[in-house]
Amino acid sequence: xxxxxxxxxxxxxxxxxxxxxxxxxxxxxxxxxxxxxxxxxxxxxxxxxxxxxxxxxxxxxxxxxxxxxxxxxxxxxxxxxxxxxxxxxxxxxxxxxxxxxxxxxxxxxxxxxxxxxxxxxxxxxxxxxxxxxxxxxxxxxxxxxxxxxxxxxxxxxxxxxxxxxxxxxxxxxxxxxxxxxxxxxxxxxxxxxxxxxxxxxxxxxxxxxxxxxxxxxxxxxxxxxxxxxxxxxxxxxxxxxxxxxxxxxxxxxxxxxxxxxxxxxxxxxxxxxxxxxxxxxxxxxxxxxxxxxxxxxxxxxxxxxxxxxxxxxxxxxxxxxxxxxxxxxxxxxxxxxxxxxxxxxxxxxxxxxxxxxxxxxxxxxxxxxxxxxxxx
Numbered sequence: 001x002x003x004x005x006x007x008x009x010x011x012x013x014x015x016x017x018x019x020x021x022x023x024x025x026x027x028x029x030x031x032x033x034x035x036x037x038x039x040x041x042x043x044x045x046x047x048x049x050x051x052x053x054x055x056x057x058x059x060x061x062x063x064x065x066x067x068x069x070x071x072x073x074x075x076x077x078x079x080x081x082x083x084x085x086x087x088x089x090x091x092x093x094x095x096x097x098x099x100x101x102x103x104x105x106x107x108x109x110x111x112x113x114x115x116x117x118x119x120x121x122x123x124x125x126x127x128x129x130x131x132x133x134x135x136x137x138x139x140x141x142x143x144x145x146x147x148x149x150x151x152x153x154x155x156x157x158x159x160x161x162x163x164x165x166x167x168x169x170x171x172x173x174x175x176x177x178x179x180x181x182x183x184x185x186x187x188x189x190x191x192x193x194x195x196x197x198x199x200x201x202x203x204x205x206x207x208x209x210x211x212x213x214x215x216x217x218x219x220x221x222x223x224x225x226x227x228x229x230x231x232x233x234x235x236x237x238x239x240x241x242x243x244x245x246x247x248x249x250x251x252x253x254x255x256x257x258x259x260x261x262x263x264x265x266x267x268x269x270x271x272x273x274x275x276x277x278x279x280x281x282x283x284x285x286x287x288x289x290x291x292x293x294x295x296x297x298x299x300x301x302x303x304x305x306x307x308x309x310x311x312x313x314x315x316x317x318x319x320x321x322x323x324x325x326x327x328x329x330x331x332x333x334x335x336x337x338x339x340x341x342x343x344x345x346x347x348x349x350x351x352x353x354x355x356x357x358x359x360x361x362x363x364x365x366x367x368x369x370x371x372x373x374x375x376x
Contacts, residue, residue: 015273020313022269023352026262027317027345032324033255034341039334043179053214054221054236056086056207061233064091065109067205073232074117074207080227082220084212085121088114088204090190092197098154098163108150109185110164112193115140121210128182133158133173140189144169147183148176152332162186165196180332209234263352266313270356274306278364285364295365302361303354310353314346321345 056077058069077086093107102108119138131148144162151174154162161168164186176183193199211220217236224234278285285298322342325335 015276016309019266019269019273019309019356020316022262022266023310023313023349024317024320026259026266026352027314027349028320028324029262030255030259030348031318031321031337031341031345032328033258034252035321035325035335035337036328036333037251037255038336038338038341039329040181042336043181043334053211054209054217054224054234056209056224056232056234057205059231059233061206064205065093067091068200068203069206069232071202071204074114074204076228077207077209077224077234080220080224082211082213082216082223084210085117087117087121087208087210088190089206089208090193090197090199090203091205092193092199094186095165096163108164110193110197111185111187112190112197112199113187114190121208128175128177131174131176133171135173136187136189140172141192142169143172143189145173145175145187146171147185148174149180149183149332150186153184164188167192167196180334263348267352267356270306270309270353271359273309274302274357274360275363277305278302278360298365299361302364303357306353306357306360307350308353310350310356313353314349317349318342318346 056069056073057064058067061067071088074086074088077083090112092110093104094102094110095107096102097108113136115136115138118136130145133145136143136145144164146156146162150156150162156162156171156174158171158173160171162171163169169186169188169192175187188196190204194201209224211217221234221236224232228234289298322337325337329335
C-alpha cells in the first residue's frame, strides 16, 4: 500500500511539486523568522546576564529617552541600606553621526554617565565587556566609549573622532554587550552628553544602581520600592530580562500566526491535489474496492499520499529555512535554529499534509465500486 501511495503522488509531478512548494515555503519562512526572534532573545539575555544591579526610573516610565528624573534622587537612593552607588545616566537619540542624519527609531543612542559616581562602581553596567582601549576616568571630557556595532558601522578605531550632533569626541575604547541592539550606543561623560543633546540641567533619564552584596539585589530593590515606591520605580536587571522575554514571546506568537495562514493555504493546495487525484482514479479505486479493499484501506492509501507530500515539503522547508537563517546571520544578526523548532516545523508539515488529505480520503472511501467501474 505504501509503495502504491508513493507511485500515485508522482503520476502528476507538477501538481505534486506545487503542493510540496506550498508546505516548503511555510516551513522555511517559519524557521527563518523564529530563528531571528530567538537570536534577538539570546542576545538580550546574554547582555543582561553580564550586568548586575538595578535601574531606577520615574514612576510612569516608558522608553528611557522620554524619562526625566530629578538628579537629587541619586543621594536618596544611595542612603538606602544595601546600595553601594547610584550612577546618574541620561540617554538621547543622536540627531547626526559624522554628519549623517539619523532616523529617530533607528538612531544611535547617546548615553551620558556621571563619571564621579561611576568611579565608585565595580562595573560599567550596560557598557558590558571592554574589547579595546580603556574605560572612563573621573576627569575625562571630550572622549567616548563606542559599542562594537558603532565601530563596525562607522569604521572607527582607537584615537579616531566621532562627530555627534556637530561635536567631535575622541574614541578611547570599544565595548560589547553581546547584543547588536545594545552595542549601537555611544557612552559619553554626562556633561558632554547634556551639552550636545540640550538635556535639562538637574534632570537625568535614570539611575544605574549597584549593591553592596549583589546576591541581595531583589531584597534591596523591594526595600527601595517600599520607601520611595510612590515616587519612583526600581527594577533589577533580571526583571528587565524577563520583560524582554515576554515581548519576544509575543513576537514569536505573531510569527506563528502568520505561519498558520501559510499553513492553511498549503492545506488547501493539498486538498485540491488529492481531490483531483481521487477523481482521476475513480475506476481504479472502484476496482480496488471490488477486489476486497475496505473503506479503511482506501482512506489509508489517500492519507499516506498526502502525508508523503507533507514529509517532502517539511524536509525541503527545513533545508531552505536553515539556509535562509544562515544567510540572515551573514548580515550581522544573530539567529538561533533550535532542535525544537526543526522538529515542530517538520511535525507541523506532516500534520498539514494529513489534514489536507482527510476530505479527499473520505470522498474516495464513499465511492460505489459498481458505479466507479461503469465510469467511462
